[in-house]
Amino acid sequence: MAPPLFLQTIEETGFSTWLRESESPFAFYFILLFHTFGLALLVGANFVVDLRLLGVARAIPIAPLKRLFPIMWVGFAINAVTGILLVVAYPTKSLTNPDFYAKLAVIGLAVWVMQRLRSQVFEDASLSEADRMARGAALAKWSLFLWFGAITAGRLLAYTYKYLTFPS
Amino acid sequence: MNFPHLHLLLNHFPIIGTMVGLGLFLISLLGKNEDLRRASLIIFAAMALLAIPTFFSGTGAQGAIKKLPGVSETLIERHQGAAMLALLFMEITGALSLVGLWKSQGTPRPAHWNWTLSAVLLFSIVTVVLMTRVGTTGGDIRHPEIGTGQEEVTEGSAISKILSRLEPSPSKFAELMTASKWWWAFMMDLHFVGLVLLIGTVGILDLRVLGFAKQIPFGPLHRLVPWAMAGFGLNLVTGVLAFTGMDQYYTYDWAFWLKMLAIMLLGLNVAAFYLTGAFESAERMGPGDDAPPLAKFIAGTSLFLWFAVITLGRYIQSYSDTITVHK
Numbered sequence: 162m163a164p165p166l167f168l169q170t171i172e173e174t175g176f177s178t179w180l181r182e183s184e185s186p187f188a189f190y191f192i193l194l195f196h197t198f199g200l201a202l203l204v205g206a207n208f209v210v211d212l213r214l215l216g217v218a219r220a221i222p223i224a225p226l227k228r229l230f231p232i233m234w235v236g237f238a239i240n241a242v243t244g245i246l247l248v249v250a251y252p253t254k255s256l257t258n259p260d261f262y263a264k265l266a267v268i269g270l271a272v273w274v275m276q277r278l279r280s281q282v283f284e285d286a287s288l289s290e291a292d293r294m295a296r297g298a299a300l301a302k303w304s305l306f307l308w309f310g311a312i313t314a315g316r317l318l319a320y321t322y323k324y325l326t327f328p329s
Numbered sequence: 330m331n332f333p334h335l336h337l338l339l340n341h342f343p344i345i346g347t348m349v350g351l352g353l354f355l356i357s358l359l360g361k362n363e364d365l366r367r368a369s370l371i372i373f374a375a376m377a378l379l380a381i382p383t384f385f386s387g388t389g390a391q392g393a394i395k396k397l398p399g400v401s402e403t404l405i406e407r408h409q410g411a412a413m414l415a416l417l418f419m420e421i422t423g424a425l426s427l428v429g430l431w432k433s434q435g436t437p438r439p440a441h442w443n444w445t446l447s448a449v450l451l452f453s454i455v456t457v458v459l460m461t462r463v464g465t466t467g468g469d470i471r472h473p474e475i476g477t478g479q480e481e482v483t484e485g486s487a488i489s490k491i492l493s494r495l496e497p498s499p500s501k502f503a504e505l506m507t508a509s510k511w512w513w514a515f516m517m518d519l520h521f522v523g524l525v526l527l528i529g530t531v532g533i534l535d536l537r538v539l540g541f542a543k544q545i546p547f548g549p550l551h552r553l554v555p556w557a558m559a560g561f562g563l564n565l566v567t568g569v570l571a572f573t574g575m576d577q578y579y580t581y582d583w584a585f586w587l588k589m590l591a592i593m594l595l596g597l598n599v600a601a602f603y604l605t606g607a608f609e610s611a612e613r614m615g616p617g618d619d620a621p622p623l624a625k626f627i628a629g630t631s632l633f634l635w636f637a638v639i640t641l642g643r644y645i646q647s648y649s650d651t652i653t654v655h656k
Contacts, residue, residue: 186644194643200521201639205529212556220549222616228542229533230585309522320510 164257169327171252180250181326183271189250196243202236204308211304214282214297223293226254227283234277253327260321264314271307274300332389332580340387340467343380343419344460346372351453358450366446367433370426371600373453377423378596380571382589384416388576396470408466410496413573415459420565422452427558448600462492499573506574513574520567525562528635538611538620538628579645588641595634602627602651 171177180188206229214222248255255261282288282297350372357365387409394400429445507513530553536542537550579585585650600607607624616622620628 185648190644190647194640197521197524197639197643198636201464201524201528201532204525206530208525209533209553213370218549218552220546220552222545222549224543225542302357308525312521313518313526315520316514319517320514 164253164324164327168253168256171249172327177249177252180246192243192246192250196247199236199239199243200312203233203240204236204312206230206236206305207231207271207308210278211301214278214294214301216294216298223290223297224283224286227279230275230279230283238270251325253324254322255318257324258318258322260314260317264311264318267307267310267314267324271304271311274304274307278304331393332386333393334385336386336390338637339379339383340464343383343415344464346376346379347419347422347456347460348454350376354450354453358446363433367430370429370433370449373426373449374423374430375596375600377419378593380416380419381565382422382593384412384569385576385580385585385589387412388580392577392580404466404470406497406499407493408463408470409499410465410497411459411466411492411654413458413499413502414492414496415463418452418459420569422449422456424558424562425449425452431555431558434515458488459492462489465489492569499565503574503576506570513571516567516571520564522624523560523563524639527564528560528639529555530554530557530560531631531635534618535628535632537614539632540619540625544616545604545620546616546618547611549622552645582645584641584644584647588645591634591637591641595631595638598627598630598634601635602631 173183180192183189185191210226210229212218213223213226278297281300282293288296289312350369353365353372353539354369356362357369391405395402395405425445425448429449432443432445505595506516531543534547534550534553534557537545537547602624605619605623607627610621
């Protein structure tokens, strides 16, 4: 089955071609770099919260870790924008790969877990540390598992694609 | 500066430095001198860090001289295999030293003898033996005045005969690393996971010192450091394995070498943090406290350099072959 034609249409636009083929250090690899920065902020901040809720470094007060959520959202925003640009650069490569949809699904779940963590563990200021850990432990495990899955699915995009560009 | 120059400049440090470190470590054990013990553990860790670019610079040095008359590729291969084995033990010694330093925190008097110190002793002795062999086999490549003879690859003392059996074949090892695309993908995946462990934990520490989330006291946050070390260790292993798999690809790339430079500077930065009193001042920071300027400067440098490491790592792909290859 041939890939749908709209992929070719996107690929032939000047912007997509520039992103893909420009020798400028501000083209493809620049976008990829910011996608990695976003990953570091989003998953790095999640990782610290998850570790604490699972009992690592118990002397860290949990409530102030709420401040890490804006960092997660900045990382998410950077990766949503750069992710779209990466798809624009290689639409056929990403959109014909089932792994791409798996990655989106895993990220969707991970962000949902992230929101649940915020509402369950951080919203109520009267909760004790023990309450917060009891409420957050299972979510924290899911968070670690899902973000690991998201990174893995993302890395695999580089190794599992069927077409690099639209087949001629 | 070219690769042979860089290799010669770096390669004496891990060999002689580890010997000096072992000497001081033994004296510290005999004299029950805690400061000297810490100093020797710091030397081991520093040598383990310096050994990384030293090892990497060997490929470029090889590329520059292997076509010269009188240079034997067999001798180079032997040296490279010896270096791979020595690097493994050097890194284990460095990692154990960091564990030892971590455990000795806040104890002014000599800590009781523990398994970490025994392991450091054992591994540093093995490392010194292996490093001696690396130096000898390296010297054989291009120093006819030493006069052990260029063709005597299998000759040597009993200990070097035993060691030569344990050393990996560099070309076979490289084939192993690149044989399966899934193995490669797995290593790269772990390299990104390590990045997250490292940046997440170091990032929150640096941000707290810079004044972010001041309600959190610094001391408890510092308990996250082993996770940062685990991330660094994971990336060291996967990074070195990737290099041995595609050494030509990484060697002739400016982004790769700048990344190594940034990592060395981060080593200095960590040393500055723990040895100038910045750590002690940060450790006293309770909820709401502000860090002194020196600690803030070091934390800012750390954040900047780690993001530089990510940036340079990402550009390795696009800048490969930016250094002229010596044919």
